[in-house]
Amino acid sequence: MAEVLIVPTGTANVASVKAAFGRLGADTRLSLDPSEIEGASHVMLPGVGAFAAARGQLVQGGADAALERRIAADRPTVCICVGHQLLFETSDESPGVRGLGVVPGHVGRFPDGVRVPQFGWNEVRAPEGSMLLEDGYAYFANSYRATAAPGFEVATAEHGGSFVAAMARGNLLACQFHPELSGFYGEAILSRFLELA
Amino acid sequence: MLTSRIIPCLDVSHGRVVKGVRFQGLRDAGDPAERSALYQDEGADEIVILDVSATPEGRGHQHETVAACRERLMIPLTVGGGVREAADAEALLEAGADKVSVNTAAVADPALLTAIATRFGSQCCVLAIDAARRDGRYEVLIKGGREGTGRDAVLWAKEAQERGAGEILLTSWDKDGTRSGYDLELTRAVADAVHLPVIASGGADTAAHILEAFAAGADAVLAASIFHDGDTTPNDVKLYLQEHGLRVRP
Numbered sequence: 001m002a003e004v005l006i007v008p009t010g011t012a013n014v015a016s017v018k019a020a021f022g023r024l025g026a027d028t029r030l031s032l033d034p035s036e037i038e039g040a041s042h043v044m045l046p047g048v049g050a051f052a053a054a055r056g057q058l059v060q061g062g063a064d065a066a067l068e069r070r071i072a073a074d075r076p077t078v079c080i081c082v083g084h085q086l087l088f089e090t091s092d093e094s095p096g097v098r099g100l101g102v103v104p105g106h107v108g109r110f111p112d113g114v115r116v117p118q119f120g121w122n123e124v125r126a127p128e129g130s131m132l133l134e135d136g137y138a139y140f141a142n143s144y145r146a147t148a149a150p151g152f153e154v155a156t157a158e159h160g161g162s163f164v165a166a167m168a169r170g171n172l173l174a175c176q177f178h179p180e181l182s183g184f185y186g187e188a189i190l191s192r193f194l195e196l197a
Numbered sequence: 198m199l200t201s202r203i204i205p206c207l208d209v210s211h212g213r214v215v216k217g218v219r220f221q222g223l224r225d226a227g228d229p230a231e232r233s234a235l236y237q238d239e240g241a242d243e244i245v246i247l248d249v250s251a252t253p254e255g256r257g258h259q260h261e262t263v264a265a266c267r268e269r270l271m272i273p274l275t276v277g278g279g280v281r282e283a284a285d286a287e288a289l290l291e292a293g294a295d296k297v298s299v300n301t302a303a304v305a306d307p308a309l310l311t312a313i314a315t316r317f318g319s320q321c322c323v324l325a326i327d328a329a330r331r332d333g334r335y336e337v338l339i340k341g342g343r344e345g346t347g348r349d350a351v352l353w354a355k356e357a358q359e360r361g362a363g364e365i366l367l368t369s370w371d372k373d374g375t376r377s378g379y380d381l382e383l384t385r386a387v388a389d390a391v392h393l394p395v396i397a398s399g400g401a402d403t404a405a406h407i408l409e410a411f412a413a414g415a416d417a418v419l420a421a422s423i424f425h426d427g428d429t430t431p432n433d434v435k436l437y438l439q440e441h442g443l444r445v446r447p
Contacts, residue, residue, distance in 0.1 A: 010317065015293040016274075019267050049318040082318075112392075115416055117320055117363050119394040121200045121242055121446040137200065137446040139242075139273060141295075141320035141363075158198050181273045181295060183237075 002194045003027040005040035007067070009057040009083070010048035013180070017046050017080070020180035024191055032057070034066035042194065043070060047081020047178070051107070051144070052094035054082045064100060071102055076171040076196035081142060084167075084174035093144050103152065103167070107144045114160035117143045124165045124177070124185075126155040132168040132192050136185035138177035140165075145176055171196045200444045202242040202417035203407070203431040204396060205424045207232055209278075210250040212258050214425070227425075230265035236424060237272055240432035242446055244270060245366070245419060247298070247325075248278030249341065260292040267293025277325055277366075283312040290317060298366055300325040301339040304346055304353070307360055314361025324362040326350050328383055329370040335383055342370050350383070351390045358391045365395045366419065372400030376422060379406055381413040388414030404429065404437035411443060 004021050008014060008030045018028045026042075037043055045067065048054065058064040071077055085091055088099045091107035099107075110116045118140050126133035133155040145163035148154070152167035157177075166175040166189075173193055179186030207214045207229050214227045233244045246266065248259050263276055276289045277298025286297040297317075303309045303324055313322045327342050328335040328350035335350035354365050367387050369380035379397045388395045397410040398419035410418045423429050435445040 013290070013295060015264075015267055015291060016295055019293065020271065022268075023271070048321075049316070115199070115394045116392050117394070118199065119320070119364055120202050120416065123198065123200070123444075140199075141273075143319070178273075178295075181271065183271045187271060 002042045003029060003040070004042045004044055004194070005036060006030050007032060007037060007043060007045045007058070007063060009046065009054040013046055013048050013178070016178075016180045017044060020187065020190055024187065024194060026194055032061055032063045034062040037063055037066040038070050042076045042196070043067070043078070045077070045079040045083035045086065047079075047083045047085075049082065050093055051082060051085055051091040051099070052097045054086060055094070055097055055099065058086070068100055068102070071172055074170040074172065076193065077173070078190075078193050079174040080180070081176060081178060084176050085144060085146070087174055088146055091144055102172075103146075103149050105146055105148055105150065107146045109144050111160040117141060118159045122157040122159060122165070122177070124155050124157050126166070127153050130155070130168060132173050132189065133166050134188070138165065138175070138179070138182040138185055140177045142176060198444055199416070200242070200446045201411050201438055203240070203434055203445075204243045204245055204417050204419045205233075205236040205241050205431065206245045206247060206398070206419045206421045208421060209246050209248050209259075209262055212262050215249065229262050230269055232425075233266045233274075234269040236431060237270055239430040240435055241272060242417070242431070243273040243275065245275045245277070245298070248276070250278075260288060263289060263292040263294055275323055275366075277323070282309065283316055286313045286317065286321070290321065296321050296323050296364070298323040298325045300327065303357070304337060304339050304348065307356060310357055310360040310362050314363065319361050319363035322362050323364045323366050324354070324357040325366040325368065326353060326387075327368045327370050330380070330383070335386070338370055351386050354387045354391050354393075358393050362393060365391060365393050367395055367397055368419075369399035373398070374422070375400055376402035378402065379410040379413070379415070379418070381409055384410055384413040384415050388416075404434045407434055408438055408441055408443070411438070
């Protein structure tokens with residue numbers, strides 16, 4: 001069974017991610033070491049805290065460049081919530097801070113008139129025939145979101161308009177929602193991720 | 198579109214689930230990990246654990262409970278009780294909580310909300326408000342409802358939003374444990390005043406009460422007794438809500 005290297009960008013939620021992989025029989029390990037990040041069979045970039053803070057964690061020691069290299073080499077990588085947002089170029093949350101820029105585009109704040117943060121279960125609609133994405137209900141906890149991801153398969157949800165709920169390209173999977181907290185729906189996605197090679 | 202969330206609440210004391218009327222007269226209602234896993238199977242959208250006995254000495258117990266629940270839960274887990282500083286929140290998150298709820302300590306030091314939100318994100322920071330009706334307004338109570346503060350609950354919710362709280366867990370002191378329905382005016386007043394999600398709590402007896410709370414603007418409802426006593430399940434409640442036009446997670 002695969003071992004998943006978790007790139008810790010903060011404290012929150014790592015326990016939930018570890019528990020979720022544990023239920024699937026996968027071992028987990030935390031590391032910010034660039035060579036380990038680049039070489040691991042499976043890497044998860046979990047989502048915690050703010051865009052700039054998470055970005056700051058990655059810059060230290062070169063974890064960001066290692067992530068970019070493994071993504072460029074199409075090694076199995078899953079990015080969650082803020083991790084997903086870091087793949088874009090910029091975010092309303094932290095003006096002036098550059099994301100990894102793997103996806104062209106911007107992460108904006110939800111519009112006025114809806115609850116912010118978006119907290120709770122939202123319906124996700126996936127493109128037909130996707131290997132990694134499927135229709136279902138997923139748990140979200142976010143104030144910012146992207147509305148497009150050029151070059152990716154995109155699953156969408158609605159909260160003050162359509163937004164990117166998850167996206168996939170080759171062996172790169174990114175979820176705005178939390179698969180580790182999304183019941184059997186999320187578990188199935190993580191299970192498919194573990195099968196990537 | 199977001200669905201209406203049903204959140205069973207486990208009041209935990211010394212590692213056991215308890216439930217009392219108006220925070221008093223606690224009865225034993227089982228093992229927290231067993232209970233929360235059961236509710237997860239029965240359609241709960243999240244679980245909230247409030248440690249009503251939390252003290253600095255009892256902290257280890259609390260972390261064991263959280264870790265045991267986390268191992269089995271594939272849904273979000275919020276934990277509250279005895280959180281006095283950001284380090285307490287960190288320990289709960291490390292033990293397996295996804296969100297931490299603060300109450301008394303945030304009233305004493307509102308900067309605690311900012312400290313938690315800055316370090317762990319607003320999505321981790323739930324403000325619990327215990328409110329009691331006073332001459333057409335609502336007063337914030339602390340220390341498990343034992344002490345008034347003179348603070349207005351609606352204004353406090355707004356301030357908490359500015360300070361970084363990500364969600365409001367709003368309990369009616371007048372209604373809690375009475376099974377006479379949620380305090381709809383309180384729910385509406387707070388839901389209208391903030392853009393944060395509001396969890397209505399205190400007073401649920403029937404699925405109709407829960408429907409009323411959503412109609413009053415709640416984004417989620419908390420309930421304890423109706424699930425602990427086996428009167429209904431989250432899935433039964435959700436079917437009822439769906440029949441009345443609400444969106445729920447199947």
